[in-house]
Amino acid sequence: MNRKFNICTGLKYIFAACLLSCALVSGAHASVSSIIIDAETGDVLSSSNADSLRYPASLTKLMTLYITFNALDKGLIKFEDKLPVSRNAANRSPSKLGLKKGETITVRDAVLALIVKSANDCATVLAEGLGYSEENFAKTMTEVAQELGMKNTTFKNASGLPNRAQKTTARDMALLGAAMYHHFPEYYKLFATKKFTYNGRTYYTHNHLLKSFEGADGMKTGFTNAAGYNIVTSAERDGHRVIAVTMGHNTIRQRDTKVASLMKKGLQKLAMSDHIEAPNLYANADTHTYGEPSLIEAATVADEAPASDVWAVQIGAFSNYAKARNYAISVKKQLKMAGAEIDIEPAQKGSAVIYRSKLVGFEKNEADKTCNSLKKSNKSCIVIASSENQQLVMAKNN
Template identity: 40%
Template sequence: MPLVRRFLLALVLYLAALVPVWATPLLVVDRANLDVLYAQDAGKPWHPASLTKLMTAYVVFEQLALGTVTLETPVKISRNAWNQAASKSGLEIDSTVSLKDALYILIVKSANDIAVAIAETVGTDEADFVAKMNDAARRMGLTATHFVNPHGLHDPAQVTSARDLAIIALYIEQSFPQYMPMFDTGVVNLGKQRMESNNGLLEGFAGTTGMKTGYVCASGLNIVATVDRDGRRLLAVVLGGSSARERNERAAGLFLEALDGRLRPTGQNILALTNAVGAPPTDMRPLICGKEAKAYVAAQEAEFPMGLGDNPSYLTEEIQLSEYTAVDLGRLRTGIAFPRPRPAHMPMFSTPPAVESASVDGTLRPSIPVSGVNVALPRPRPADL
């Protein structure tokens, strides 16, 4: 090895030794009975990044149930929406998609312009929609959570915890199970665009049913994931990953530990976990995007090398990603009925029963066991064309 490369490698290892490996929030919940199987800093305040969009979607589902909007309601890209930072849908100003298509793009692509466009459509304006998000958080008992925007782009006041994120995900499944296929979708096609999910478990860990990833410098790389496998129904939250590899591999590893019995009930229900109310949220910017990032990533890789280089990976199955086709309806013209071509294979959603909405009783209940929860392992990936 050339002398310069040896020196650089030694320097990286030395710096890595100086940077402590952070204990970032981890949480595993049995969705069948709400038992906590593992919790590490689950109540620590954290910036949610695009995990915010779980609540954005939930508020839309509530409004669909109330009848204020429908899945066919047109969602227009305003200039305000178009001006949002990436990730974006690629739609032009005044372009429209149906609310159903917008939800798929929101969840799979994590498009920030679509998040604002949805907020402006479902609420009287973006601020009204954010107020609805915070009202839902209050009704859910999310004591560490406060929203400032519907997309998750960084704001110091946008904060949550692993515990609260798990509860949002559980409420979505309990209250609106008919929309869960949106979170299981790996690809959205829109015109010539092919938008792929960043949830690596969808194509590498059999039984994964969703849900959402997120990243800003201040949060690190986050994921809320759900798995139905071997008769178990599990949920994991990983916050503050130093890379997508680490985030995805840690989530898969936690699922495997739960499935083989290494993680057992702690005696706590998810609702009994407490949040560190009033504590400032952790700011990961120096470690993820700042001058300490190189050493921090090296330290994290040394601590958790799964899926790195020649190390084994937990994401070994080859799974065919579920795809959805959205339609750009063009620019909205007042008073003109626009065409609505639909691909023949689109899934249909049933009307949600009123008793299964948090807006009715605000009670998070253990999930009802679903028959046929086992999945064939693995589902084959189609041959490359």
């Protein structure tokens, strides 16, 4: 992902003006807040109470991790560095690893403990290691939030433990999630970690979407009595990525059901708006189609038949190159076709340019099988004979 992504302009709808006078609401007594955005463009796909002030709970740790990743990226710290555990860190209330004063923990273990276990003691260890004191670190957290456009967010500690002055909104948290994804793609992958072992004990993620929602790969959950159940999460399907936030639920089940629904609808919306189905593209393209040839035509076809490995499966067309390529990558991964190559072909469609997404390098029978497999998973495709006369054969259903 391009580091030059301009978070302040790319997420053009995230920075909509918020009502600064809105009351801070608690999870048990207020309407739920939610938002889902296109991670690539920042377009808001849907939202509800997205600007209501909320207690972030452990979503706070996303900013702690963002600053930690920035320090790692700049070489200020290393994953192998050992950080001391202070009395303040050791005395943090659960959730925690149970670190003791005077012990040390590596940056890597502290980061994984935040992601998987949501360990409050490790949040304080990182804060003190980077900011000398947790109070000083929290000021930096708020400053970074403002720089990212999180205008309604104030942090008071590194963990999200209760503090009446610590507040945020669903919209601001979506912005932080997008910044995390775009600015630190190599570290973002850590959010997909499902379990973490420390001192012989294995901890499992609180993010159930990693197991239950296809394409989900992070980020963070949170809970306090005042905040309710919160989550920031992201998922990618068919070349589209969304970031979803929902806050203030009364139960884990309600939270997970809501965010899964948000992501499903958001991904469907992106697929409908950007993906031109392959059969429709075929009908509109300047390409000759044929069914059963006549005897004379059959001889010509036989003479001009393509080599055995120059068949392609066209899987769709998109409004830009990146989405066409990302979709091809996801399909290739889905079908486990390491040998297939990706070909993105620009084509004129009226006054616009579209990008045909293709997998190439098949023998004819392999191309047919591939297309049929895609159709079984409700994906459209066509088989293309890549000969000089550019004949196009529609793949048949089983």
